[in-house]
Amino acid sequence: GAVVSQHPSRVICKSGTSVKIECRSLDFQATTMFWYRQFPKQSLMLMATSNEGSKATYEQGVEKDKFLINHASLTLSTLTVTSAHPEDSSFYICSATLWTVNTEAFFGQGTRLTVV
C-alpha cells in the first residue's frame, strides 16, 4: 500500500517558538493532503485541506496565521505551528489521497507536540 511518512514523531518546544511538521508521500504523488488534530481520548478533527500549488483550505475555527500549511510539491506538505503555546499541545496527524485507491485513506504516523 501507499506510504505516508510524518516527522517528527515527537517534539517538545518552548512557548513562543515555532515548530514545523512534515508529511511526505513516499511512493506516490499526493495532490491533496489533510491535517488533523487529536486531543487525548478524543476524535480526529480536520484542521485543513492542503492542495499542491494552492493555498490551504482551513476548517472553521482554525487560525490560519497560527497553523501555516505549505504544500509546495506533490510529495510534501508541512504544518508549522507558529508562536506555540501550551494549549497547542496535541497530536497532529496527516493523511494523503491516492486517486486510484478510493478504498483507503493513508495516514502518517502522527506527531505528538508538547509545548512547555
Added chain:
Amino acid sequence: AQKITQTQPGMFVQEKEAVTLDCTYDTSDPSYGLFWYKQPSSGEMIFLIYQGSYDQQNATEGRYSLNFQKARKSANLVISASQLGDSAMYFCAMRDSLNAGGTSYGKLTFGQGTILTVHP
C-alpha cells in the same frame, strides 16, 4: 453536512469472544464510503475495513466484518475471536462522494471513537 456517531465510549470483551462496535452516520450524499480505523496507544491509524455505499455485500477482512445496514444508516464493526492486541481505540469514519474530481476528495469525518479493552 455529514455526521458520524459512535455511542460506545468504551467496550470490554473477553479474549476469543466476538465484539460489535456501533457506528451510525448521516449524509445527504448518495455516494459515500465508510471506514474503520484502529488507533493503538502509539497513535498510528491502522486501516481495518472499507464499505462503499453502493457495495451489495458487507465487507470482510480477516477477523473484521462490517455489518452495513444502509436503510438504518449504520455500519457496525464486528471483530471475531478477539485478541489481546485488539485493545485500542476504534474510529468509524465517512468520506462523502466517490467523485474524485473535487479538491477535498479524501477528507474524512470521524466518529467519537470507542476504546476497546480485551480481557484475558
